[in-house]
Amino acid sequence: MAKIDFDHIEDLFILCLEQPLKRQLVCLKQHCEEGDEVYEEVKSLLAAHARSNTFLSEPIQIETFSTAQKNKICRKRQMDYLGKTIGVYQLDEILGHGGMGCVYLAHRIDGEYEQDVAIKIVESSTLETQLFKRERQILAQLNHPNIVTLLDGGTLNSNIHYFIMELVEGVSIDEYIQTNKLDTRQTLELIIKLGLVIQEAHRHGIIHCDIKPANILITDKGTLKLLDFGIAQHLNNNEANEETAEQSFALTPEYSSPSRHRQYTPVIGDDIFSLGILLSHALSGQVPDTSISKHTPFPEPNINKISTHIDDYELRQVFLKATHEDEQQRYASAQSFVSDLQNYLDHRAVNAVSNRSLYVLQKHIRRNPQYWIIASIMLFVIVISGSFWLNQLQIETETKQIRTLTQGMIDDLDNTLEELPQTTTIRQKLIEVANSRISQLSLKTGNNVAIQIMHAGTLSRLAEVTGHPYALNQGDVEGALNYYRQALAIYRSVLDKREDTINAEIDIAHIQRKIAEITAYEGNLREGLKGMIDIRLRLDQVFKNIPLEKQLPRVMFYIVEAHGYFHMSDLNYSDGLLQKAWAIVQAHEESNSIANAAAKRKAKEAGEEADFQEKEIDPIYNLPIAFLHEETGHLAFLKGQYDTAEHQYFTVLNKYGGDDLWKNKRRVARVHNGLACLAMRDNNTIAAKMYLEQRINAYKKLSEKYPTVKYLKDKATVSKEIKQIIKSEQPDPEMLNRVLSCDNPLKFMIPPLTTGKKSK
């Protein structure tokens, strides 16, 4: 045979292969003589190609062994133990292969009682023997109903060792959850059980190192059993021991922490990490995502991606805390992981979510809604009768204290009630009652400043629930304006008599702002904006001599005005105002950090460092600051600074996405819409779709909480178009743009009206 030019054949083959099937031979004929050696070769290759679709299409995989195969291997690798006896047990069949040996099913033959057991046998080199002995030792230490029990163990001859374990028949935890269709609660209860078992192992100084579904079986009776301590480590086994070092390499990539991937000495945090991954797997049913890492040969778990499979915000936070990159930031123990899941189940505050007091309070309310309604009504009664009592005493001088006491109580109650479902009507009624009482009281006491201030505050609350478009309200805008005007008149009348001038001015500005907001929302944007400008000029005077870091109360006013400007498309003006707000926030943060540093030094000198707590920004400013991030994001979006917009949006989600406050939930929905539009700019329809789903989820949750609010119901409704988008693997970009209103971004940036009754 003449020397064939393989390159030529390859060229010709590829060239003709690119042609449609019918034209392939024509192509070939064009390039060489029919009957020629090259022609025949390429022709037969083309024919073969048509049939070779599945050939080698997947990389080679190693199949799991069937029982018959296992028998062969165990027989080949070890002495044939089948039918033989060890102690009082006879070996019946091979169950499988542990890390270092074969596991046999055996039954008791001494007639004492019937008992099936599993016996693991290893005949091996010194190294394997050592590892085997360690596993045996570990199992012997762990006597726990949820850990496979070691019954006995020993040596057959110098290099053949065995141990006898209880026989566990069951399915892996993921399979169990799936086949039994466990709901979230049942799943979490199972994970909690597992966490307690791990805690028990940790208490004995043993790190499991290989927590994954295959090692957690659920028996027919529903008992959880943790298996395979083959690569477990002793906590205090830190010395550079060859054997332990050798074993510490083994890992299951999808479940292993970054430090396991980097072969650091195992720590408790590694098990916590695996528990976190297992939590996500159990909740979502999705095998953990991994991504190729530059620094480790195995693909590592992709925490961000995995977290998107967990729908529930709090559970997602638990997952993120358990799998935090920095081991120090994870749960300190399996116990604390378990407790947090229990918190979730009991509607208690979850530690993984920040410890904000309002969040904690809310959880408390959700846990005991009836109790809270009753408590709030009782508190109202106390407030009212307390006021009469004050009336009797005629305490003129303690104006400030009374104000703080009574108004604070009303505010707390109302805030509390606002977060309860379906309470707009109750709220309005309660506040109406309070208002009429206070108004009588105010008349009786004549010019008692404290009571007048309280009256104005109550009127303001009443106005909001009656018809302020941003709030959950009854839709009566005129009524709201009326109450606001009354409140304003009262605040103005007491202005000169108040000692807390700044508060007094802020109270007035607050009411004016509300009126301006309603005016703008009623369609008169210019008039509303004028109101905001007046407020700003006035506040400029008020705060003239106040250092910047103490001007936080102004932040909200700047944002609202800026918001007005970008509805008038005056982006530069908006920008200027937001800058002013940022200047205040930054000045405040700086002064805080200076004060903290000083206080810390002092605490250190006094030796009270442990008790030292950093002063943080007052949580009452969380809403304005979240709003500031959001608005800055919107503004950047409108100005085409998409990176900034994205950054700000993510900040909102990261820092404030967890607040269950209803105002924040809407913010989260808007921000998701913004992120979706940003994704659309990169033609990333998949991401846009994901954000859209998040937006709908946010509204869905709100709508479940406030079923009477029509606006929320509308937003939560999944339209035909949205349904089509969600279903589609590659959603239609035009449809997405339309649903997200990316071409008219102001539409999603406006905090929407919440009244169902408003006409305009």
Next chain:
Amino acid sequence: MPAPAFHAIFSATVYPELKRIAARHIYRNHRNQTLCPTALVNEAYLKLYKHKNLEAIDHSHFMALSSRCIRQVLVDYARERGAQKRGNNQPLLTLKEELVSEPNEQNNVDLILLDSLMHKLKERDPTQEQVVELRFFAGMKNTEIADTLNISVATVKRKWVMAKTWLFREMNQ
């Protein structure tokens, strides 16, 4: 690093290690689980990473050589099993599809035959052989193969189609 030194280290340390790891995985009992050979190579890399002489080794170079080892280990296993079954040459290693589609047709890959054909392929075009090795035996993606062999992805695809078609024809002749 000079190639001969590397090869010496490789055959002295990596190959036995790979064999050990493969054995452990193959005999380990995980239900419904199949083992991806990439994991084998990676694990070997991890284990040997601490080896002083290996620290300077280019990762992709390592992967290329390890893939060869994997192939050898797996083919050896196939032979061993073939012998075990006394002539009935049903391979231990099968394509994943076998699990879902009919096992009779072309899904069963006779690894020993494949291996000998790959030796032939190497004489025709060494790049083609390497692509098959990296893709089928080491489970690499086209981009990774391109990086490892320092050729373009387009070339990888082309070589793959060619080699696969040729192997298919030879195996079914």
